[in-house]
Each structure stands twice: as C-alpha cells, then as structure tokens.
Amino acid sequence: MRFSALADASPVMIWMTDPDNRCYYFNQSWLTFTGKIFEEQAGSNWLTGVHAEDIKVFNNVAVTLKQKEKYTCEYRLMRYDGTYRSILEVGNPRFLPDGSFAGYIGSCMDITETKIAKTELANQTKELLRSNEELEQFAYVASHDLQEPLRMIISYVQIIQKNIEKKNTEGLSEFMNYVLEGTGRMQLLINDLLQFSRVTRRGNPFIAVDLNEILKISTTHLTARISENNATVTYDSMPKLKGDNFQLIRLFQNLIDNAIKFRAPNRQPEIKISVEERAEDFVFAIKDNGIGIEDKFYNRIFVIFQRLHTRNEYEGTGIGLAVCKKIVERHGGEIWVESKQNEGSTFFFTINK
Numbered sequence: 001m002r003f004s005a006l007a008d009a010s011p012v013m014i015w016m017t018d019p020d021n022r023c024y025y026f027n028q029s030w031l032t033f034t035g036k037i038f039e040e041q042a043g044s045n046w047l048t049g050v051h052a053e054d055i056k057v058f059n060n061v062a063v064t065l066k067q068k069e070k071y072t073c074e075y076r077l078m079r080y081d082g083t084y085r086s087i088l089e090v091g092n093p094r095f096l097p098d099g100s101f102a103g104y105i106g107s108c109m110d111i112t113e114t115k116i117a118k119t120e121l122a123n124q125t126k127e128l129l130r131s132n133e134e135l136e137q138f139a140y141v142a143s144h145d146l147q148e149p150l151r152m153i154i155s156y157v158q159i160i161q162k163n164i165e166k167k168n169t170e171g172l173s174e175f176m177n178y179v180l181e182g183t184g185r186m187q188l189l190i191n192d193l194l195q196f197s198r199v200t201r202r203g204n205p206f207i208a209v210d211l212n213e214i215l216k217i218s219t220t221h222l223t224a225r226i227s228e229n230n231a232t233v234t235y236d237s238m239p240k241l242k243g244d245n246f247q248l249i250r251l252f253q254n255l256i257d258n259a260i261k262f263r264a265p266n267r268q269p270e271i272k273i274s275v276e277e278r279a280e281d282f283v284f285a286i287k288d289n290g291i292g293i294e295d296k297f298y299n300r301i302f303v304i305f306q307r308l309h310t311r312n313e314y315e316g317t318g319i320g321l322a323v324c325k326k327i328v329e330r331h332g333g334e335i336w337v338e339s340k341q342n343e344g345s346t347f348f349f350t351i352n353k
C-alpha cells in the first residue's frame with residue numbers, strides 16, 4: 001500500500017511485471033498519460049499504444065529480459081490526446097530474497113520536449129558554424145578584392161604626387177583616369193557587398209507567389225540580353241509557392257543572365273527551365289548550352305567575388321551566384337551545379353513547399 005501511494009505520487013510512469021513479463025501494475029501517472037484504465041493496459045495490452053515503427057525496440061528488449069538484466073530503451077507511446085510522445089524507459093529486474101526472479105519494475109519519462117530542444121540546439125549549432133565559416137570566407141574574399149583597386153589607386157596617386165613635386169604635368173590626366181577607374185571599381189564592389197548583405201537583412205516577408213509570373217518578369221528584365229544574343233529561353237509550367245517575390249525574380253534573373261553571358265561563341269544560347277516536384281520541396285533546373293564549368297570549380301563559383309574569367313573576357317564582379325545562394329538558403333533550399341565543359345551547365349536549386 002505504501003509503495004502504491006508513493007508510486008502514484010510520482011510524476012514518472014511506473015509499472016511492474018510478473019516473472020512471465022506480463023504487466024500487472026501501472027501507477028497513476030501511466031494511466032493519466034495513456035488515458036486508459038488498468039484493464040486496457042494489463043498484460044501486453046499496453047503495447048497497442050506503442051508506435052508501429054517502434055515495436056521492433058521490444059524485440060531487442062526481449063533479449064535482455066531473458067538475461068534478467070537492466071535495460072534502457074526509447075520508443076513513441078500514444079498519449080491520451082492521440083499524439084505520440086517520445087518515452088525513455090528504464091527496466092530493472094526484481095529478485096526475491098531466495099534469489100528467484102520476480103519480474104521487472106520500470107519507469108518511463110516523456111522526453112519529447114528535451115528531444116526537440118536537443119535537435120533544435122544541434123541545428124542551431126550547425127547553422128552557426130556554417131554562417132561563421134561563411135563570414136570568415138566572406139571577410140577574407142571581400143577585403144582581398146577591395147585591396148586590388150585600392151592598390152592601383154595608391155600607386156597612381158604616388159606617381160601623381162611625385163610628378164607634381166617635380167612640376168611635371170605630363171600624363172597627369174591619364175594617371176587620374178586610372179585613379180578614377182580604381183575608385184569606380186571599388187564603388188561597384190561595395191555596392192555589390194551591400195546588395196549581398198541585404199538578402200538577409202532587408203528581405204521581404206514570404207507571400208504566395210506564382211512562379212510563372214516571376215519568370216515572366218525575370219525574362220522581361222533580360223529582354224535586351226536575350227535579343228542581343230539571339231537566345232531562346234523556355235520554361236515548364238511553374239508551381240505556386242511561398243517566398244520573397246523580389247528575391248525569386250532576382251534568383252531566376254541572375255541564373256538566366258549567366259546562362260546567356262557564358263554562352264559558347266559558336267552556338268545560339270538555348271536555356272531550358274524545368275521543375276520537379278518532390279515530397280517536401282521543388283527542384284528547379286536552369287540548363288544552358290554554354291561554355292560549361294570544370295568540376296573543381298563547382299563550389300568556388302558560389303563564393304562572393306569568385307570568378308573564373310578576367311573582366312576582359314566576361315564583364316561582372318562575381319556577386320551573382322553568391323546572391324543566388326543566399327536567396328535559396330533564405331528559402332530553406334540548396335543550390336548546386338552540374339556541368340560538362342564546352343557542352344553546357346545546369347544550375348539546380350530547391351525551394352521548400
């Protein structure tokens with residue numbers, strides 16, 4: 001009697017089995033949790049509350065039961081409200097004074113909240129590590145790239161200074177042009193940096209968007225680029241989803257723009273945009289027939305200011321794909337490329353439903 005009063009006062013669920021491992025006792029916490037009466041739980045009836053996918057846990061437990069040893073296990077059990085909760089169970093064998101086996105006594109705790117908190121913490125840590133790494137890479141690349149025009153400005157200003165001291169005005173205006181070119185380039189890079197940081201800082205709230213409309217706008221913005229290159233851009237019927245419409249326009253626009261810009265000189269650019277629906281997300285593909293990318297550069301091109309060509313070959317600052325990556329990640333997706341050199345590239349990205 002004292003035992004059951006004590007057990008009923010416990011917030012932990014407690015049960016006992018006989019030597020044949022059939023439950024003959026459940027404390028009040030167990031019955032309150034399951035919302036059942038004792039008869040509905042007695043013997044092996046309680047197993048009907050265990051999640052179908054977790055029944056296998058008890059196949060392993062059965063092995064330990066035979067050895068009459070202590071065990072710990074985890075499974076999902078149905079609560080009174082029909083939801084499954086994660087349970088941590090500890091079972092201890094009981095022995096009578098003469099040493100004979102008397103069954104098990106066990107306790108169970110609802111660890112659902114702890115599990116959720118643990119997963120959230122692990123996800124946050126992962127995200128923090130990722131963003132920290134990105135920040136380090138970003139700071140390195142950004143400062144490195146800003147140094148380049150700055151170095152040019154400094155060296156020409158030094159030349160100008162020396163010439164002024166010598167009262168030599170020859171070539172001054174040409175040197176000034178180099179200085180202006182350097183400052184112009186720095187301004188461009190700083191604007192790009194600002195744009196890049198705005199993706200997360202100044203994003204719009206997600207609304208329902210029709211991607212057919214988004215693609216119509218993206219391609220309209222590229223009218224000049226498309227017609228100058230005689231390019232054809234075709235796309236499948238697109239889904240509706242939740243997102244930041246301005247950023248989605250930007251995303252498609254950057255990818256289509258690149259698909260045309262990095263065209264093969266000897267063939268007309270053909271860009272095909274398709275979509276595949278999966279259980280939890282959509283996979284979009286932007287396929288071109290351009291110059292292609294060597295596989296060792298597949299990751300590098302998504303880093304800010306990283307380019308594979310000089311400015312004389314193809315204009316640009318190397319911000320486009322870094323912005324695309326940020327937009328996709330803000331929408332809970334991933335972006336990657338598959339390519340064959342001299343045949344073309346396909347940029348893939350996912351967006352959560």
Ligand code: ADP
Binds near residue numbers: 306308315317
């Ligand atoms: P930018 O276009 O300003 O160079 P991006 O970040 O958009 O910057 O692209 C980075 C680099 O990735 C490009 O310089 C180019 O070398 C490569 N790239 C991007 N898209 C394509 C493509 N569709 N085909 C071939 N190369 C590409």
